[in-house]
Amino acid sequence: MIPFQYARANDVADAIKQIAADPSAKFIAGGTNLIDLIKYDVEEPTRLIDISHLPLRSIEQTSTGGVLIGAMVPNTDLAYHPMIEERYPLLARAIMSGASQQLRNMASTGGNLLQRTRCFYFYDTATPCNKREPGSGCSAIDGVNRINAVLGTSQACIATHPSDMCVALAALDATVHVAGPAGARTIAFADFHRLPGNTPQRDTNLEPDEIITAIELPPKGFSANYSYLKIRDRLSYAFALVSVAAALELDGDTIKEARLALGGVAHKPWRSSAAEAALLGKRADATAFAQAADWLLHGAKGYGHNNFKIGLARRAIVRTLGQAARGMPQSLSDKKIR
Template sequence: MNNFDYIRASDIADAVRMKAADPAAKFIAGGTNLVDLMKYEVERPARLIDISRLPLRSVEETDDGGVRIGALVPNSDLAYHPLIERSYPLLSSAILGGASAQLRNMASTGGNLLQRTRCLYFYDVATPCNKRAPGSGCGAIAGLNRINAILGTSEACIATHPSDMCVALAALDATVHVAGPAGARSIAFVDFHRLPGETPEIDNNLRSDEIITAIELPPQGFATHYSYLKIRDRLSYAFALVSVAAALELENGHIRVARLALGGVAHKPWRDVAVEALLRGEAPSRDLFGAAADALLKDAKGFAHNKFKIGLARRAIIRTLTQAANATPQVQSIKKVR
């Protein structure tokens, strides 16, 4: 690990000023991802700005019936918050499906959004990686790519986004609130993360001098017909090979609103509103869910070791939508798929 300067921000404006003065500096809160990257020398910041004491730890209802989540709320606090458990159980379930209890106690909500994408070659500084060293090549494309992406890939990168929480936030149509020298602004969650394209080193659309202050959820939380299913190599403390967040609103036996997002398959949580539109107005059925899965995966491309993900994703989508329609969500404390 390299030597670095350490400073602590006293408030949001102070944090913004510090970052604007040194765009290469890194914010640190829980540090569950950044410290690992520094140990591997993937990240070598010369300065860390500690934001852990900023007043961003509240979970509050908004005037329109939604909820605003401070960027420093620990993942564990958020998962077990009564408002989230009652009104947004999909989010609670996704958080509890991720990492370990110890990491969830430390990890912050805003930091979860900023996790670097997952790939063996990204973490190994002895190998080529366009995310870590732009222009060096992608070792995963012709290498060991079992865990890598099948959607939204480019010739420059096939890494996947590691977050479980973000898959649920994508399905729930969240908004990200940020602050910077130019003031505050909001980013629709579906637009926050980026596909790799020719610039895989840029994970998201947060500017270098901005800080996440909150995540806002709309009033509709799909508290009855939802499910989060995570398929992984180990029963706990493992990243998803494929994960699915499904949320439905049913009316008179038909789907009035549908939300569907995938994790473990792309450089960002994967959501396609055109596929969701195919479900609206229809009666839930295995054939309908299979057609939605086929539409969502029509452009999927496997590589030497991860082609199995396409079939796995199809089955997981059908299973998760069925769980949501039947109001029998996957229980994260029970690892067997229902």
């Protein structure tokens, strides 16, 4: 841990100005991940720019019928917001599956997208890690990798994205609104997080001098047929081994539209257009779900301890799609898997 300066940003423009002026500065909102990383000497910002007071705390309906969520909305407020609970219950359930009440109270919507990836070695500065020190090597590939990725990995990195909320946002086709010195732009959710490739040090396509201002949800919330199922090593307060966000639009038994995203298995929430296309026009049954699972898991590769994740994910996908099709989403209070 190193000493850092603390400054508060007055508005978005001020925040951008401050971060542009100091390449070793970092924004801090809820701090639920960044503070841990600073304590572990993984992140060493010399200046923290507090953006938690920025006026980005509203949840509003957009003119096109979607919802715009301010980047500073706490996770708890988002999950309990009547409009989210009613129209986007998949998002509410995903948020409530993650962390603990105290952490969700602190964590911001924008910050949730910017959690660093999960890997024992990334957090342990005594071991080589390409994400921390590009070129030093990946210790996880031949190491303790039960929690690591099976999809979209590279020789450089097999870390996983830790968020639950992002898995739902990916499935819902959210858009990320960002602002920077050159003005505002939007990034499709699928393009926001990156695969490790040869540059595992970069988790997202957000530029260092950009700030997330809002997340936009399109009108369609799949509130009738959805489920978020999180499989983990204990029944609460643990990261996902595998999580599945599933959303369906049904016409009787027939699938008109499908969304499917995985957490805990890749460097980003994992979607496949082929998997979703494979479901279109099909009867919502286990055969179709299994085919979608095969598409979604195409190319999956285990690294030893995490081999089981592939088979687990296949079964979890089928199960979650079944829950969604039956209109019986996974309950959070009853830990029994439906």
